[in-house]
Amino acid sequence: MSFPVEALRLARFRQAFALAGLMLLSPAGRALDHVSLAIGGILGEQWQLENARLTVEGFAEPSQQLVLSIAKIKLPKAFGELSLVNIACPEFSWGDAVLSCRNGTVQLKSERWQSPPAVFSFRITGDTGDFKLEQAGFAGGQLSLKAQAHGGVWQARANGKNIQAKALQKLVKPKAYQFSQGRLDIGLSAKGGRGQVNQLGLDSRWRGWTGQNTGGSIAAENVSAEFSMNAVKHAAAWAWQSEAAFQHGAVYWQPVYFVAPGDPVSAQAAGVWQPQTATLQLDHFVYRHPQALTVKASAKAQLKNTVKLQHADIAIQSPDLKQVSEAYLKPLSEGTPWQGAAVDGQLRAELTLAGTGLKRVQAVFNGLSVTDENARFQLNDAGGELAWSDKPELQQSQISWQKLAIKSLPVGPGKLSFWSGGNKVELAKAESLPFLGGTLVVDQFKWQRRKNGEPEVDFAGKLVNGSLEKLSAALGWTPLSGNLSGVIPKVGYHNQVLKLDGELQINVFGGAIRADKFEASGLFTALPVVSADLAVDNLDLDQLTRKFEFGSIEGKLSGYVNGLTLENWRPVSFFAWLGTPDGDDSRHRISQKAVNNLASIGGGGAADVLSRGFLSFFDSFGYDKIGLGCYLHQGVCQLMGVAPLEQGYYIVKGGGVPRIDVIGYNPRVDWSVLLERLSRVTHTENAVVQ
Numbered sequence: 001m002s003f004p005v006e007a008l009r010l011a012r013f014r015q016a017f018a019l020a021g022l023m024l025l026s027p028a029g030r031a032l033d034h035v036s037l038a039i040g041g042i043l044g045e046q047w048q049l050e051n052a053r054l055t056v057e058g059f060a061e062p063s064q065q066l067v068l069s070i071a072k073i074k075l076p077k078a079f080g081e082l083s084l085v086n087i088a089c090p091e092f093s094w095g096d097a098v099l100s101c102r103n104g105t106v107q108l109k110s111e112r113w114q115s116p117p118a119v120f121s122f123r124i125t126g127d128t129g130d131f132k133l134e135q136a137g138f139a140g141g142q143l144s145l146k147a148q149a150h151g152g153v154w155q156a157r158a159n160g161k162n163i164q165a166k167a168l169q170k171l172v173k174p175k176a177y178q179f180s181q182g183r184l185d186i187g188l189s190a191k192g193g194r195g196q197v198n199q200l201g202l203d204s205r206w207r208g209w210t211g212q213n214t215g216g217s218i219a220a221e222n223v224s225a226e227f228s229m230n231a232v233k234h235a236a237a238w239a240w241q242s243e244a245a246f247q248h249g250a251v252y253w254q255p256v257y258f259v260a261p262g263d264p265v266s267a268q269a270a271g272v273w274q275p276q277t278a279t280l281q282l283d284h285f286v287y288r289h290p291q292a293l294t295v296k297a298s299a300k301a302q303l304k305n306t307v308k309l310q311h312a313d314i315a316i317q318s319p320d321l322k323q324v325s326e327a328y329l330k331p332l333s334e335g336t337p338w339q340g341a342a343v344d345g346q347l348r349a350e351l352t353l354a355g356t357g358l359k360r361v362q363a364v365f366n367g368l369s370v371t372d373e374n375a376r377f378q379l380n381d382a383g384g385e386l387a388w389s390d391k392p393e394l395q396q397s398q399i400s401w402q403k404l405a406i407k408s409l410p411v412g413p414g415k416l417s418f419w420s421g422g423n424k425v426e427l428a429k430a431e432s433l434p435f436l437g438g439t440l441v442v443d444q445f446k447w448q449r450r451k452n453g454e455p456e457v458d459f460a461g462k463l464v465n466g467s468l469e470k471l472s473a474a475l476g477w478t479p480l481s482g483n484l485s486g487v488i489p490k491v492g493y494h495n496q497v498l499k500l501d502g503e504l505q506i507n508v509f510g511g512a513i514r515a516d517k518f519e520a521s522g523l524f525t526a527l528p529v530v531s532a533d534l535a536v537d538n539l540d541l542d543q544l545t546r547k548f549e550f551g552s553i554e555g556k557l558s559g560y561v562n563g564l565t566l567e568n569w570r571p572v573s574f575f576a577w578l579g580t581p582d583g584d585d586s587r588h589r590i591s592q593k594a595v596n597n598l599a600s601i602g603g604g605g606a607a608d609v610l611s612r613g614f615l616s617f618f619d620s621f622g623y624d625k626i627g628l629g630c631y632l633h634q635g636v637c638q639l640m641g642v643a644p645l646e647q648g649y650y651i652v653k654g655g656g657v658p659r660i661d662v663i664g665y666n667p668r669v670d671w672s673v674l675l676e677r678l679s680r681v682t683h684t685e686n687a688v689v690q
Helices: 010-027 166-173 321-333 468-475 541-545 592-602 611-619 671-683
Strands: 002-005 034-043 048-055 065-074 083-089 091-095 098-109 118-125 126-140 141-150 153-164 177-193 197-213 218-234 237-253 256-259 265-274 280-290 292-303 307-318 343-356 357-372 376-390 395-401 405-408 409-411 413-420 424-427 431-435 438-449 457-468 483-494 497-501 504-508 513-522 528-538 556-567 572-578 587-591 620-633 636-641 644-645 648-654 660-663 669-670
Touching: 002 256, 098 126, 153 166, 166 177, 166 197, 197 237, 256 321, 280 321, 292 321, 321 343, 409 431, 409 468, 413 431, 438 483, 457 468, 483 572, 513 556, 528 541, 541 556, 587 592, 592 620, 592 648, 592 660, 636 644, 636 648, 636 660, 636 671, 669 671
Parallel strands: 002 034, 376 413
Antiparallel strands: 034 048, 048 065, 065 083, 083 098, 091 098, 098 118, 118 126, 126 141, 141 153, 153 177, 177 197, 197 218, 218 237, 237 256, 237 265, 265 280, 280 292, 292 307, 307 343, 343 357, 357 376, 376 395, 376 405, 395 413, 405 409, 413 424, 424 438, 431 438, 438 457, 457 483, 483 497, 483 504, 497 513, 504 513, 513 528, 528 556, 556 572, 572 620, 587 620, 620 636, 620 648, 636 669, 644 648, 648 660
């Protein structure tokens, strides 16, 4: 016999059972073998039972057995879509408004998955309920659930043990991620009441986990890690805290590829989340990479639509910047102008940010070294203190180093002190720095950010007794000898272009070289471009040629190089002339070797037959004028001399007896060929007349 009952509140459940009991005590009831009570539903505070059936069996026996079956139980809100189905309770009891079940069987069901039968038990009395589920198979592992409710307040916890990555992939079939191997232990907990979730918890342990997202921008290889998080709701806000530890394996989060060091990398954080205003407050954050890096921070940001940082305080300490450079800076710099740079040393720094800008920096560094595989910059064994804020008040900073190189130009051990604050940095006092065997005096340096965000840089100084030999070696030029001295007027840097405001004069070889209209762009790129006009005034040819294998020449040399353009430090165009200045009354002598080499440059020889016959009898000759010009355009050099001929031009016009003329016959020469000739005659002992 069956008795259908509509959906009941738990308080009315007792009345339904009382009605069933009266019928069982009637003569008709005692004549039955069993009686069933079918209930459409039972509504608890956080539970909902659907299609329940209570059966009393064994009326003919001395004692009867209660059996309960339920089609479905909807779990509290925290469990989402998860529900219990095919519930059977062979050991069911009811009395004094207490419902209980032991050694029941049940299956868990969601939209994508249904478990094999698992063991469960429950006890319900009034507004109190307990539920426990164990041995539920899931993705190669096991799930367990435990829930309690009392007085409108409930709590629940789910644990997953030894969940297999491959089985999880087949079961869940996530669209965004693919799991190939590994095991997972995970626990989820929740507390709440009156339809609300007030507390959440998560703890997980990943062992040998390998997988990636479908785009390949995030990947894990044999990762072992732990993560936990707890959140408690207070009024309209959630207070939360979390911990993570990365113990083994490698992760890739484009563009960073990170391999776990020997000791675990860890992070702890705590804060408050306010959903109504989408505001995240980070009260405490600590990131530790053992023996390499510790970062501590606090911050507040609004995450509505876009991330708007209100403020952040960050403290950084690194006893080994080399590890930091390899693990973090190197991958982040890929594809940027800083690609190829590496850092070493120790650092302590504090930063304050607000809005979209930096507000304050305090830093102390020791043993700092910066190297660049592209040889653009080098800094060795630097130390100092940096102090800056966005306020207009200036603070003093200083830096010292053992070696500094920009491109291949080295600066010896030195120190600079400067003031910084607001939008400017300026040198505190003039400093003298070792440079090219001489001294570079920095009289003025000032950097200021303009309103449009572009920097404005001013520099002035002078160079005393720099070595031309060291300069030419550093730049890979043909070796030069002599010293460099000169005044560096105001230099400005605007829109990534370096310009010379005025004329740069370098005193060298007993004369002077002046640079005007100097401009350089892309200095820190793969293709720097430099342009200038140069004037050469009364250089002493004896000093210029004394240490060259080219051969000695006595006299003066003047000229110009107009419209000089260098790309990647190589000439691409110019109009140049170098020769004997008008009115030069100095001694004019040229060695036989220099005659031969000048002839080879012009592609000709000594034109005068008589002169050819005398070459072997004289070591040097007098000359009237010497000169050579070149117009370089599209890789071809148009050559010219001191005077034209029907076939060629004079490179050296003889004077005195014996007369020596050097004539060039090729007016157009490929620039690379000309460079090869110049290289040959300045490095070879046995050049010949062509």
